[in-house]
Amino acid sequence: MLKFLxxxxxxxxxxxxxxxxxxxxxxxxxxxxxxxxTKNNFLEVPDNPNHRIGTASGTGIALFNxxxxxxxxxxxxxxxxxxxxxxxxxxxxxxxxxxxxxxxAQGTSQGSGPNASNPLFQASTIITAGTGDFLNFKASGxxxxxxxxxxxxxxxxxxxxxxxxxx
Numbered sequence: 001m002l003k004f005l006x007x008x009x010x011x012x013x014x015x016x017x018x019x020x021x022x023x024x025x026x027x028x029x030x031x032x033x034x035x036x037x038t039k040n041n042f043l044e045v046p047d048n049p050n051h052r053i054g055t056a057s058g059t060g061i062a063l064f065n066x067x068x069x070x071x072x073x074x075x076x077x078x079x080x081x082x083x084x085x086x087x088x089x090x091x092x093x094x095x096x097x098x099x100x101x102x103x104x105a106q107g108t109s110q111g112s113g114p115n116a117s118n119p120l121f122q123a124s125t126i127i128t129a130g131t132g133d134f135l136n137f138k139a140s141g142x143x144x145x146x147x148x149x150x151x152x153x154x155x156x157x158x159x160x161x162x163x164x165x166x167x
Contacts, residue, residue, distance in 0.1 A: 029139060029163040033072050033091065035060025037155045050082040056151055062093050070095050074157070083150040084110050089123070099132030103161070105143045121145045125163055139163040 035058040042054025055077050062072040076089035089105040107123025123143040130137040141163030148156045 027165055029064070029141070029161060029165075031062055031064045032158070032160045033060055033062040033074075034156065034158050035072060035074050037151065037153055037157065040151055040153055042151070048081050051080070052151075053077075053079045054151065058157065060157075062091075078109070078151060080109060080151065084108075087121075087123070090128070095133070097132060099130075099134050101130040101134040101137055102128045103143075103163070104128045107143065109147075121147070121159065125161060127163070138166045140166060 037056050037058040039058075040054060040056040042052040045051040045053060055075075057076070058074045060072050060074070062070050064070070071094050073092045073094075074089060075092075076087055078087040079085045080087075086108055087106070091103045091105070092100060093103070094100045103125050104127075105123035105125045107121060109121050111120045121144060124140070125143050126140045127134075127137055141161060143159055143161050145157065145159030147158075
């Protein structure tokens with residue numbers, strides 16, 4: 001009986017030690033997402049041509065380590081003149097087991113306009129929330145990418161993230 005209890009304690013200790021090594025707190029994230037804008041609401045600001053403030057959202061797929069794909073929902077607010085300006089985005093990544101984390105990105109869009117294609121994005125990023133496996137996960141980094149048109153329904157957005165854990 002003592003042998004069995006010792007073995008059980010060893011297994012519990014070993015599995016606990018291994019689970020800590022595999023947690024999101026111990027990793028750096030490099031991933032990409034591709035999503036389509038599904039909703040865009042804006043107001044025209046009458047100070048400059050094509051000056052818009054608005055909100056938009058979309059859905060798509062995130063690809064981690066070239067093999068793990070998860071659903072991503074995006075929500076953002078923007079202040080753009082001809083597609084150029086400041087934005088704040090939130091990306092919610094949901095994994096098969098129900099775990100999720102949210103990334104906030106604050107940055108700029110540039111190189112856009114009625115006659116331009118593929119505006120460029122650059123932003124600072126931070127994890128703002130997590131559930132399940134990502135509870136208390138902290139990371140920050142950068143995001144870059146582009147969009148195939150100005151902000152409008154059905155526009156396709158492609159982004160790359162490079163984030164380092166800070167736990």
